[in-house]
Amino acid sequence: MKTGYVFAFLPLAFGVAKAQTGFSTDPLNAVFETKDTDRFWKAFDTMNNSKQNPFTDYIKNGSQGVKGFMEYRIINADSLYATVRKRKEDYLKSRNVLAGISQKERRIRAVYSALKYWYPQAKFPPIYFVYGRFNTGGTFSKNGIMIGTETLQNLEGMVGLVSHELIHFQQDIKGTDNLLKYTLSEGSADFISELVSGETNNSPFYTYGEVNSDKLCKEFVTALKKNDPIDWLYGTSKKDDRPNDLGYWMGYKISEAYFKKQPDKHKAVQNILNIQNPIVFLKESGFLDQYIKQYVQENNMSFEDFFKE
Template sequence: MKIGKRLLTVLTLWTGIVRAAGVDPLTIDVDARDALRFARLMRDGAVPTAATLQRDYLDGAGPGVKVFTPLRIRDARHLAAVVASKPDIYRYAIRECLPQLPALRGDLRAIYLAFAGLLPERPLPAIDVVFGANNSGGTAGDGRQVLGLEVLCPPGTTPEQFRTTMRGFFAHETVHTWQADETPAALADLLLSQALREGGADYLATVVTGAIPHLDRDAWARPQEARLWQEFQRDREAIRGSRDDVNKRVASPQFRRWFANCGSAPAGWPCEAGYWIGMRIAAAYVAQAADKRAAIRDLLELRDPAAILKASGYGK
């Protein structure tokens, strides 16, 4: 029986067999070529100069380093100063965790296969592991996720801890490559929007890995969830009522109580507790939805954070 090409295309799309352009989950691997180039600059106890880093790391770098440079690495001089101030952080990650990357290939492919089944229309990103300026574990951009190894593997990290961390980042940063830009409604409701962007990524990470990110934060938050929600709502309303521009609202004490505060979180709090709040709202929203895949797509588009909160029933 012959089937016309056009009809075959329609049937294939309808059955969900065709994936959007992106990497193949069966062959995806971590691209660590730039990380290995950096590691060679620190052989035999060397601490690379700005000129060396420019010539042998930043010049001719792959796309991952280019994504990491503007807001993280900044430039060769800044990177050299950070490496010189904390060389043992870099040496530990080079010695203990860089060699472990090939063993994580199976975890990465399992996570990507789970995402391929959950959201077959979404392109899966390439993954680069690089060395940055010790200020970012990961980011997403240009159809790829880029992970900073010196942050993900601080001194004392065990192989099992590193595996857990990397599994979480593989999943979390993938979600960020799919999220839409902020809408005017999201920018107006900045704290809730940020919670759903980061917490939504953590929620989907739990779906595909079966593990809750940052168990220590989860253990701290659950017994006091009602109080935390009240504080979050108070800070949310304060930011919504502000006439300051986005940069000033992001820098406000109300925003920094929940985000961008690792090393400066409130006393007794884990850093970035807003991720946990957003994860709980996202989970509630999907649980309430009749069409759960459509609900997940709503979380990625994030057109109206307040509507998602209301429909979730969270906090009521």
């Protein structure tokens, strides 16, 4: 099944999920929390008759999901109030979007069970459906997974979105902060998400990546050690017609190549979730070997020297 989903993951969030302990290891006990959406619509409905900011209460009494959505996203009650007033009609499109969530919840629990099969030590954090300012479809923090409900017009892609963020929650990727690490974090999350959910992200960057694979692989080899994600993640320089977030495609391809080469697939999943050294992982995948060999020849290097940090 092909599905497209939108999410936002900030580099600053690398590793924070590992700081939290105590979440269920049983997929059947995972929490789906929707009470924040009820609080939001209560505030929304009093907006025109209230002399004060009605969203103050939404934030004050919000769940850990709302609290996790504050930094970079909601910011504060005033910023939320301003956005809601400006985009009132857009918010209304999502008012009844969670009406069918129970059906998706069953499907998501099945995905959780699949992850449990592949990665027995997986933990299943709460999923919070919250309202923000149209700047995040989904993300995670040490407190759980947060879904920006205002970005949803239907529940298509919900399983893939939650699955992707669930994988981020399991990840503990170490190594130097650079483009390679960032792309592996995002692309490997897509790869394992597809493995456990059966849903493939058909976003434009995957189609573009396959069509332009040779050109992109040559370029990536020259940039992967730089701590600059432009043209690969979180925006482009507009130097060509590429879509945003090609790094997801590149990280997926590297992870896929690594997985295929490993005889023990369960061990491969564990290693992908816990990459200790991105440049060594790249070498073990073999995905970019022909482009690296061309690069080192042109720059009077040895193949082994390329993999030194």
